[in-house]
Amino acid sequence: MKVRKAVIPAAGLGTRFLPATKAMPKEMLPIVDKPTIQFIVEEAKKSGIEDILIVTGKNKRSIEDHFDANPELEQDLQEKHKDKLLKLTQSITDLGVNLYYTRQPHPAGLGDAIYRAKSFVGDEPFVVMLGDDLMNDKEPLTKQLIDRYNKTHASTIAVMRVPHEEVSKYGVIDPSGEIESGLYNVQSFVEKPAVDEAPSDLAIIGRYLLTPEIFDILATQKPGRGGEIQLTDAIDTMNKTQRVFAHEFKGERHDVGNKEGYLETAIEYGLTHPETKDALRQYIIDLGTKLSRQNKNKKN
Numbered sequence: 001m002k003v004r005k006a007v008i009p010a011a012g013l014g015t016r017f018l019p020a021t022k023a024m025p026k027e028m029l030p031i032v033d034k035p036t037i038q039f040i041v042e043e044a045k046k047s048g049i050e051d052i053l054i055v056t057g058k059n060k061r062s063i064e065d066h067f068d069a070n071p072e073l074e075q076d077l078q079e080k081h082k083d084k085l086l087k088l089t090q091s092i093t094d095l096g097v098n099l100y101y102t103r104q105p106h107p108a109g110l111g112d113a114i115y116r117a118k119s120f121v122g123d124e125p126f127v128v129m130l131g132d133d134l135m136n137d138k139e140p141l142t143k144q145l146i147d148r149y150n151k152t153h154a155s156t157i158a159v160m161r162v163p164h165e166e167v168s169k170y171g172v173i174d175p176s177g178e179i180e181s182g183l184y185n186v187q188s189f190v191e192k193p194a195v196d197e198a199p200s201d202l203a204i205i206g207r208y209l210l211t212p213e214i215f216d217i218l219a220t221q222k223p224g225r226g227g228e229i230q231l232t233d234a235i236d237t238m239n240k241t242q243r244v245f246a247h248e249f250k251g252e253r254h255d256v257g258n259k260e261g262y263l264e265t266a267i268e269y270g271l272t273h274p275e276t277k278d279a280l281r282q283y284i285i286d287l288g289t290k291l292s293r294q295n296k297n298k299k300n
């Protein structure tokens, strides 16, 4: 069956970005001039996804507004002949995918957020895309997962090698053999293991291709780490009755879910954005000179 649907959970509290996220969704934080969630929707579109369900919650109205038309703004831009900006604004309403919304009443965990997509997904395979991770590669990571599914017809989770000391921030897989380049059989999926107990350095990153049987498991999934309903735990259970593969992503990943990763990503994207790249590059060179001078003075 063709993979046509994606679920983007966006109902989390975004506590790592407080106070910015007190009243504003984390998913609307911009990388230069584009909210992170728009990157995710664009990746879905490029991967052939047709329907997207965004799971939202309190204080998340601006996500819906962002993808909706804004007639007042558009009229103003038109009257002032700001054609480029008008086209840019209209292009967001015209991304070529169908967007649907539902709410998660309490942020009870990623697994609970995904369970809200049960009737939207129905009996089809689907992808889950987390807004915290921006991926760059020749082929979008979501498309890579869909290509794997088209051959195996099995759930496939994206993983990536991370430095060993960082494994406790992620779900981690215990691989039991690489069946073909970059595709692993998995013994178990472990949510945020202690560094000395992690079964590997292959961490789950924010893209999942799942078969609809995951909903039967989520229906009775008990809270796990942090008292939250963990998607990783449900995937681990599913792996006991049907095969779940791991696909190793070898492209570039930007973790925008923490402050440092967010700032680094904004700088890197700023260095490629036509309106900012030259001035930003010069600024970084000057800043580097200033900082190394300060460093030298400190040492002396």
Ligand code: UTP
Pocket (backbone or CB within 6 Å): 009, 010, 011, 012, 013, 014, 015, 016, 017, 026, 055, 104, 106, 107, 108, 109, 110, 112, 113, 130, 131, 132, 257
């Ligand atoms: P995160 O744990 O990274 O997001 O969840 P968070 O909870 O918003 O952020 P922090 O940790 O408090 O800073 C991964 C994704 O799952 C969604 C989040 O919105 C995020 O996109 N999520 C998480 C939900 O939709 N519902 C939840 O109950 C939990």
